[in-house]
Amino acid sequence: MTTLLAARDLRKSYGGVIALDGIDFEVNEGVTGLLGANGAGKSTAIKLFLGLINPTSGSAEVLGEDAASSVEIRARLGYMPEHDCLPGNVAAAEFLTHMAELSGLPPAYARSRAADTLRHVGLFEERYRPMGGYSTGMKQRVKLAQTLVHDPVLVLLDEPTAGLDPGGREEMLTLIRRTGQEFGISLMLSSHLMGDIERTCDSIIVLDAGKVVEQGAVTSFTEETESIAIEVDENREQLIEALKERGITPLIDGSALVIEGVIGDQYDLIRDALVAANAPLRRMAPRRHELTEIFERNGE
Amino acid sequence: MSTARTGEVFDIGYQNYEGPREGRPRARRAVYKEGIRIALGIGRGGRAKIMPWAFIVAAGIPALVLALIAGTVDRLAGDFSAAIDLPSHGDYYGIASIIFLIFAAAVGPELLCPDRRDRVINLYLVRPITGTDYILARWAAFMTIMTLVTWLPQFILLTGLALGADNPATYLQDNWADTPRFLASGFVLAVYTTGIALAVASYTTRRAYAAAFIIGIFVISLPFATGLSQDIGGTAGEYLSLLNFSQIPILMNDIIFNENNLTTEEALSTQLPKITQIGWYAILTVVPFLVMWRRYWKLNP
Numbered sequence: 358m359t360t361l362l363a364a365r366d367l368r369k370s371y372g373g374v375i376a377l378d379g380i381d382f383e384v385n386e387g388v389t390g391l392l393g394a395n396g397a398g399k400s401t402a403i404k405l406f407l408g409l410i411n412p413t414s415g416s417a418e419v420l421g422e423d424a425a426s427s428v429e430i431r432a433r434l435g436y437m438p439e440h441d442c443l444p445g446n447v448a449a450a451e452f453l454t455h456m457a458e459l460s461g462l463p464p465a466y467a468r469s470r471a472a473d474t475l476r477h478v479g480l481f482e483e484r485y486r487p488m489g490g491y492s493t494g495m496k497q498r499v500k501l502a503q504t505l506v507h508d509p510v511l512v513l514l515d516e517p518t519a520g521l522d523p524g525g526r527e528e529m530l531t532l533i534r535r536t537g538q539e540f541g542i543s544l545m546l547s548s549h550l551m552g553d554i555e556r557t558c559d560s561i562i563v564l565d566a567g568k569v570v571e572q573g574a575v576t577s578f579t580e581e582t583e584s585i586a587i588e589v590d591e592n593r594e595q596l597i598e599a600l601k602e603r604g605i606t607p608l609i610d611g612s613a614l615v616i617e618g619v620i621g622d623q624y625d626l627i628r629d630a631l632v633a634a635n636a637p638l639r640r641m642a643p644r645r646h647e648l649t650e651i652f653e654r655n656g657e
Numbered sequence: 658m659s660t661a662r663t664g665e666v667f668d669i670g671y672q673n674y675e676g677p678r679e680g681r682p683r684a685r686r687a688v689y690k691e692g693i694r695i696a697l698g699i700g701r702g703g704r705a706k707i708m709p710w711a712f713i714v715a716a717g718i719p720a721l722v723l724a725l726i727a728g729t730v731d732r733l734a735g736d737f738s739a740a741i742d743l744p745s746h747g748d749y750y751g752i753a754s755i756i757f758l759i760f761a762a763a764v765g766p767e768l769l770c771p772d773r774r775d776r777v778i779n780l781y782l783v784r785p786i787t788g789t790d791y792i793l794a795r796w797a798a799f800m801t802i803m804t805l806v807t808w809l810p811q812f813i814l815l816t817g818l819a820l821g822a823d824n825p826a827t828y829l830q831d832n833w834a835d836t837p838r839f840l841a842s843g844f845v846l847a848v849y850t851t852g853i854a855l856a857v858a859s860y861t862t863r864r865a866y867a868a869a870f871i872i873g874i875f876v877i878s879l880p881f882a883t884g885l886s887q888d889i890g891g892t893a894g895e896y897l898s899l900l901n902f903s904q905i906p907i908l909m910n911d912i913i914f915n916e917n918n919l920t921t922e923e924a925l926s927t928q929l930p931k932i933t934q935i936g937w938y939a940i941l942t943v944v945p946f947l948v949m950w951r952r953y954w955k956l957n958p
Binding site: 458 | 684772775776784
């Protein structure tokens with residue numbers, strides 16, 4: 358598997374404030390999530406990989422080259438910033454054509470790629486309208502399109518769902534997943550939302566206070582962290598006892614009983630406990646750990 | 658009976674790009690080309706076109722008037738036409754320089770300010786260009802526009818003067834040196850105004866602030882330097898009159914045409930050695946360029 362990004366003892370400080378504290382990780386092909394709370398160092402890491410800022414020490418490698426010194430390699434990268442970055446008085450087609458040329462594509466190819474890419478993100482009909490009149494969701498899609506217009510090897514997305522309503526967020530996550538699966542383009546996206554990462558990513562790197570606290574495949578990660586929440590209409594105490602008799606100790610979380618790290622035949626044991634306690638089941642659903650719980654667990 | 662043919666639309670899905678990739682040279686050209694388009698409002702709404710084209714027309718009007726005078730003076734003045742001092746190429750920048758200075762102040766910042774205000778600059782710098790590539794390409798783009806805008810009226814004037822002469826071919830033959838002179842003088846004016854306009858624009862994200870500051874430099878320095886230099890007089894006054902920033906390119910124009918302009922006839926700075934005048938012009942051209950470059954060079958990864 359090709360290593361697309363590599364952080365080697367990567368450290369970045371701003372004066373006395375340490376944004377990244379000697380982190381090490383590698384990112385391979387596929388969709389990788391960079392998870393962390395605000396201020397964890399996600400945006401700093403992305404900017405280091407793009408060569409927008411220089412590391413205090415260590416190195417950030419992109420496609421096998423040092424990000425701080427390689428200019429040409431950026432022709433094979435895409436970047437979607439968290440903040441607004443679109444000129445309001447320019448049409449999307451014009452803007453994307455220019456962005457493609459900036460990545461080295463000749464004008465005729467750039468125009469063609471701009472139209473194709475806008476079609477893929479669902480903005481083909483709107484492509485000649487000035488972007489100042491676009492909704493937040495449409496602007497996010499143009500921002501994604503400008504990362505794809507030159508057919509990069511790797512795209513870095515900084516909080517791609519920031520500011521979107523639930524519908525827009527859903528569309529954006531679907532588009533990101535499609536980009537990774539159908540377009541064959543690798544992505545690394547940063548988010549503070551566990552759900553976004555789980556839905557779109559193959560692997561995950563968790564940052565906290567400038568340090569890597571977890572990394573691995575999303576599947577193994579969620580297996581470790583998955584819990585089951587059970588709500589019953591009555592006989593909850595009997596159910597707790599029945600579960601304990603079967604070696605399962607549930608946690609009480611409001612009206613729900615939470616069973617952590619459920620694997621294999623434990624589902625059968627839970628079913629048996631429900632029957633034994635004669636507890637009518639209202640809801641049984643997987644429950645993901647919140648980001649803070651991951652950090653707390655790591656702190657322990 | 659024929660069977661009607663129906664079209665079918667196929668979604669061929671995402672296609673990887675297999676065409677040429679021209680890297681950094683293409684990226685530099687793209688920034689340059691976009692700079693030209695921004696300066697002229699191309700690819701933007703109608704409002705973006707008003708400012709540059711209004712100034713281009715305004716810069717051409719004095720030349721058109723002078724050309725018409727030159728073309729009709731023989732018929733209107735008859736035998737006295739020889740006694741009338743027709744406007745020359747050397748006079749033009751003295752008469753119309755303020756239009757070019759305001760053009761630079763109004764249009765120049767548009768090439769830099771919105772990119773930083775809208776943070777589009779971050780999308781540039783993650784592509785295969787550096788901050789230096791970006792600013793040099795933008796500088797070259799505005800320099801190109803300024804040069805063409807300063808040359809255009811001179812060509813209108815040349816056309817008027819040639820057509821107004823008894824024999825246009827003879828006029829062009831006799832006055833052939835005017836063309837390289839006004840080309841050089843226009844270039845000198847363009848380099849000067851481009852440098853100052855973009856240096857100021859590199860320090861603000863608001864085009865209006867930049868424009869006001871640039872106009873302030875040119876307009877306020879005129880009465881300030883003129884009044885102060887005349888009050889003090891002598892050699893000190895001559896040097897102080899160099900602070901009239903709007904007049905510096907006209908001094909170069911006088912040197913190129915080897916004659917005093919209407920607007921510089923009484924300027925004390927003309928008393929200074931030519932090398933001093935040229936040196937001051939060079940400083941006022943190179944320093945803003947370096948200031949602007951440093952500002953963007955710092956954005957270099």
